[in-house]
Amino acid sequence: METVGLPGPPVNVRGYQRLFHAFGLTSRFEKGVTRWFYPKLLENLVFDSPALKVALCQPLDAFRLYLSKATLIVVPANLVDHWKTQIDKHVSAGQLRILVWTDNKKLSPHNLAWDYDVVITTFSRLSAEWNPRKKSPLIQVHWLRIMLDEGHTLGSSLSLTNKFQMAVSLTASSRWLLTGTPTPNTPNSQLSHLQPLLKFLHEEVYGDNLKFWEAGILRPFEAEIEEGRSRLLQLLQRYMICSRKKDLRMIPPCIKKSTYINFVPRHARSYNELVESVRRNILLADWNDPSHVESLLNSKQWKFRNATINNVRLSCCVAGHIKMTDAGQDIKETMDDLVEGGLDDSTFEYSSIQNCLISGCNCKRCGEWCRLPVITPCRHLLCLDCVALDSERCTFPGCGYLYEMQTLLARPENPNPKWPVPKDLIELQPSYNQDDWNPDWQSTSSSKVSYLYNINAVRNSHYPQHPRCTLQKSQAGQLLCWIE
């Protein structure tokens, strides 16, 4: 309890006497100084001088903040509907006044603050609202709670974005940030992406002060010094609530069941085409020689090899195609070589070979479909299986044409050849510029989808009363479970 009296406010403010009187303080002039005393019989009143200083120094009309009990939820645009559906699902109709604000509509701060319980807006709206000269209505509301969904996007760019400045400037009693991936999964400096999130949360030490963060946590942590780790852990324990799937009791158990699915014919054909193109590349690189610099078997081609393996995996899930560009031009060169070797370009044979090289044909030896047939100098179109049977001569029945063999001397494309290879055969083949495997959901089929469609058709035959509706719903559910 103040007994000696206060000399006045800690700063010189005109007209403070009126305020002090309004609080019930009484003034006494003693020894040339005015001192202020609490009213007698008033107990437990403490004069908060710093707060008084703030209150007196800031003019009342500088900036008006509308107190609100509303929650502001900021989400990526694609999640707006999800929030709406979840609110509809879990809250009775009319219980919450909800505003979804995603467009350029002008809103007044008092409407925002007082007419709604929940305001949902997007990160792009948040960015667009940033204007250092004119305060956005979002800034003029003192929210009960702000929640950023997928809040790690604040940390994805370490530069000062509009979105970030806006998020930090919002005023609220509680600040929440919801994310499944607080930091990006990159090998280096993931930790620095955490600081913007702390700044949004108004974490007093490391969030508000970048230097403290760098010196106290970031640098020691990256230098693998224990101090950095333990400080980070303490910080996260204070600021983070982590719920893992296994902590939630409401999620039904995940039942995993592996089923081997046979290819449907169309999917099988598209898968085989991809495998064939990979085999063709390896065979034509000096007849499966790993020392050929461009072979997928060469250890230096690991990048393309990984891409190939990814493509093959993808092709197991859905049918697709390999985009082949500029194939026409290279095929023309092959055709010219054949003409030099005696093929008449006005014949049916000419156009037939050309078509086979462009869009595939059945192998002339075994009759199997072949997307990328190999043309021999003796003008036999063979599949990879058939051509690979013999590296020295054509395997077409009755032909036996002997290829011109490459000697075992070192060449730029193969510094260490393992075996002699059919030079003229390899050089004759057109090269195809191949893009990635393109799964085409609209126009091709997938063995997985066919399988799911069939089991659902069986299931739904037990529920004849709502056949269409049930089929669609459970099908969508199944797809989510099954497609990786």
Ligand SMILES: [Zn+2]
């Ligand atoms: Zn064949």
Ligand SMILES: [Zn+2]
């Ligand atoms: Zn032949």
